[in-house]
Amino acid sequence: MDYKYLAELLFPCVTLTPEDMEKRYPPRNLPEGAVVSRHAPSPTGYVHLGNIVQSLTSERVCHQSGGVMYLRIEDTDAKREVKGAVGILIDSLAHYKIRFDEGATADGDVGAYGPYRQRQRRDIYHVYAKYLVQNGMAYPCFCTAEELAAIRKRQKAEKANLGYWGPWAVWRDRPIEDIEKALKEGKPWVLRFRSTGSIKNKYKFYDLIKGEIDITENEIDIVLLKSDGIPTYHFAHVVDDHLMRTTHVIRGDEWLASLPVHIQLFKALGFKLPKYAHIGPIMIMDGNSKRKISKRKDPQFGLIYYRKCGYPVESVYEYVLTILNSNFEDWRRANPDTPAEEFRFSLKKMNPAGALFDAAKLNDISKNVVSTMSADKIYADLLEWAKEFEPGFARALEADPDYAKAIISIGRGGKKPRKDYGTWSELREYMKFFYDDTFDVVDEYPEEADKSDIKATLAKFLETYNPADEQGVWFDKIKAIAASLGYAPEMKEYKQNPGTFRGSIADISMFLRVAVTGKLNSPDMYTVMQILGEARVRQRIESMLSRLG
RNA sequence: GGCCCGUUGGUCAAGCGGUUAAGACAUCGCCCUUUCACGGCGAUAACGGGAGUUCGACUCUCCCACGGGUCACCA
Numbered sequence: 288m289d290y291k292y293l294a295e296l297l298f299p300c301v302t303l304t305p306e307d308m309e310k311r312y313p314p315r316n317l318p319e320g321a322v323v324s325r326h327a328p329s330p331t332g333y334v335h336l337g338n339i340v341q342s343l344t345s346e347r348v349c350h351q352s353g354g355v356m357y358l359r360i361e362d363t364d365a366k367r368e369v370k371g372a373v374g375i376l377i378d379s380l381a382h383y384k385i386r387f388d389e390g391a392t393a394d395g396d397v398g399a400y401g402p403y404r405q406r407q408r409r410d411i412y413h414v415y416a417k418y419l420v421q422n423g424m425a426y427p428c429f430c431t432a433e434e435l436a437a438i439r440k441r442q443k444a445e446k447a448n449l450g451y452w453g454p455w456a457v458w459r460d461r462p463i464e465d466i467e468k469a470l471k472e473g474k475p476w477v478l479r480f481r482s483t484g485s486i487k488n489k490y491k492f493y494d495l496i497k498g499e500i501d502i503t504e505n506e507i508d509i510v511l512l513k514s515d516g517i518p519t520y521h522f523a524h525v526v527d528d529h530l531m532r533t534t535h536v537i538r539g540d541e542w543l544a545s546l547p548v549h550i551q552l553f554k555a556l557g558f559k560l561p562k563y564a565h566i567g568p569i570m571i572m573d574g575n576s577k578r579k580i581s582k583r584k585d586p587q588f589g590l591i592y593y594r595k596c597g598y599p600v601e602s603v604y605e606y607v608l609t610i611l612n613s614n615f616e617d618w619r620r621a622n623p624d625t626p627a628e629e630f631r632f633s634l635k636k637m638n639p640a641g642a643l644f645d646a647a648k649l650n651d652i653s654k655n656v657v658s659t660m661s662a663d664k665i666y667a668d669l670l671e672w673a674k675e676f677e678p679g680f681a682r683a684l685e686a687d688p689d690y691a692k693a694i695i696s697i698g699r700g701g702k703k704p705r706k707d708y709g710t711w712s713e714l715r716e717y718m719k720f721f722y723d724d725t726f727d728v729v730d731e732y733p734e735e736a737d738k739s740d741i742k743a744t745l746a747k748f749l750e751t752y753n754p755a756d757e758q759g760v761w762f763d764k765i766k767a768i769a770a771s772l773g774y775a776p777e778m779k780e781y782k783q784n785p786g787t788f789r790g791s792i793a794d795i796s797m798f799l800r801v802a803v804t805g806k807l808n809s810p811d812m813y814t815v816m817q818i819l820g821e822a823r824v825r826q827r828i829e830s831m832l833s834r835l836g
Numbered sequence: 837g838g839c840c841c842g843u844u845g846g847u848c849a850a851g852c853g854g855u856u857a858a859g860a861c862a863u864c865g866c867c868c869u870u871u872c873a874c875g876g877c878g879a880u881a882a883c884g885g886g887a888g889u890u891c892g893a894c895u896c897u898c899c900c901a902c903g904g905g906u907c908a909c910c911a
Contacts, residue, residue: 327911328911329910329911331911361911363910363911364909364910364911366910367910367911428909430909432908432909435908435909443837446837446838447838448837448838448839448907449837449838449907450907450908475909477909486838486839497841497842500840500841501839501840501841502839502840503838503839503840507907509908510908510909512909513909514909515909517909519908519909519910519911520910520911523911524911539905540840540841540842540904540905541904541905541906541911542905542906542911543840543841543905543906544839544840544841544905544906544907545906545907546840547839547840565841567841567842567904568904568905570903570904572846572847577903577904578903578904579904579905609848609860610848613848613849613850613859613860614849614850614859616848616849616859616860616861617850617859617860620859620860638842638848638849639841639842640841640842640843640903640904641842641904642848642849643847643848645847645848645861645862647847647861647862648847648848648860648861648862650861651860651861651862652861654873658874698873698874702874702875703873703874703875704873704874705872705873705874706873706874707872707873707874762870765870766870769870778869778870791870792870793869793870793871794870795870796870796871797870797871799870800870800871800872806871806872807871807872808871808872808873809871809872809873810871810872810873811870811871811872812870812871
């Protein structure tokens with residue numbers, strides 16, 4: 288077979304050579320040990336936790352080493368194309384603070400190793416495709432989908448290994464005449480790799496996360512170029528990561544199975560093999576069993592879920608970091624105020640088995656994250672969230688920012704900050720009773736509470752209430768009310784002789800709390816009253832009095 | 837079916853041949869406290885099963901079971 292002739296037949300317009308590519312994309316001038324890696328998603332319009340897990344891992348490893356992190360768009364599948372998806376993707380990643388040094392951006396490409404959208408790299412792939420054909424390492428295949436299905440069917444019947452390989456590779460050694468004829472007839476074709484591997488050959492390979500793994504050589508003649516001339520993932524991965532001078536390929540472990548193909552391709556093209564790190568899947572509990580988290584079944588997989596709930600981006604970021612490197616938690620406790628970027632991330636610490644999505648853990652982390660934020664920061668983030676999901680609430684916030692910030696400031700700062708909420712939707716619930724239009728008596732008085740005592744407490748409080756009082760004075764007044772009604776003003780006294788009192792200061796406080804906040808539980812009542820202001824406090828207590836009749 | 841990866845408490849997980857098998861979340865007590873939240877103290881709870889190797893195995897080897905991935909002109 289005259290491979291040079293075949294190559295001209297297949298790729299008449301390709302004049303550049305692999306050497307030209309080497310010149311156009313020279314090795315990067317980076318210090319020893321600098322990692323070059325990337326996030327390479329396909330733009331389906333659905334951005335998920337997996338994207339964050341992968342991109343965050345790569346980004347940490349790159350930037351910790353003084354290397355380069357870039358974004359490459361894997362848009363080789365025309366069927367899955369969703370318009371606007373690239374923009375959504377870029378926005379989401381930016382929202383989660385994934386920092387790219389080069390690659391695709393909203394305004395086009397940045398960097399010297401582009402284009403970074405695979406569809407635009409067609410000519411580059413064809414240079415290598417032609418090279419492989421010239422050297423007898425690739426050939427055209429004119430099989431139709433039906434023919435391939437038939438082969439598959441026969442393989443199943445014969446219990447042969449599935450796939451286009453060896454004796455089943457019907458176009459692998461066709462005479463040039465057959466190829467010319469098919470070409471002349473305008474039959475669509477794909478370019479296949481001529482595999483020389485055998486599944487009898489096995490060897491060890493070191494994966495940065497999985498450790499030592501067993502590789503069985505690939506013997507399938509995989510598709511390099513689809514009939515539209517666009518490469519498959521495998522071919523694009525090898526060409527791009529070589530030309531973009533990627534040192535570390537960090538990706539989900541669903542790719543582990545095709546690693547033999549990739550290694551084979553790197554060798555065939557004479558490229559230096561990058562290091563690989565395969566991340567285990569994110570799992571989720573489904574009843575009593577674990578399964579891989581899925582786009583269709585689990586809303587928590589989509590990033591939009593976290594946005595809707597109002598999880599601060601920092602929370603999701605720290606949660607993912609916790610899942611990936613469990614020692615992050617210990618580090619965070621020891622360094623509560625240090626930016627997460629200073630944590631020393633390690634691929635070795637990653638669990639090869641993956642991690643389970645744990646909503647309770649996320650919530651806990653989020654509460655901690657929020658507890659360390661300033662009121663101004665919370666106000667700004669809350670407002671942004673509200674504008675998108677609770678426009679009415681957003682207007683209320685903007686109408687009186689100082690009022691909102693005063694509410695947010697309750698129990699903030701200091702050594703033991705309150706942790707009432709971890710998301711903006713929780714905060715919105717929490718803030719409801721501070722606003723008259725969302726205030727509601729959600730908790731009724733307990734059955735055993737004496738109605739006349741409640742009324743007496745409320746009435747007496749109104750008589751003596753002075754918003755100018757210091758907290759001590761304010762509380763002494765409430766204690767006086769308690770004493771006057773036969774309730775123990777001190778809990779200690781009450782606990783010693785509960786029988787001698789009608790109740791305790793706790794009950795008296797509760798009578799007031801329900802009237803003022805509508806709830807059995809609230810933050811410190813003095814602070815709450817200070818924020819609400821005299822008018823609201825009086826109005827709510829009066830309204831409760833008239834409710835009680 | 838072939839090939840590959842994985843399996844420590846309910847969950848996330850330390851551990852890398854000798855440990856009372858960390859810590860966190862969750863759960864349950866107690867303390868603090870005008871409620872709640874926070875915080876403090878404590879409790880329950882684990883090496884999938886079976887053979888080896890070894891003086892000794894959660895750690896090494898093999899087999900089995902279970903879970904997962906993959907075998908597309910999808911990534």
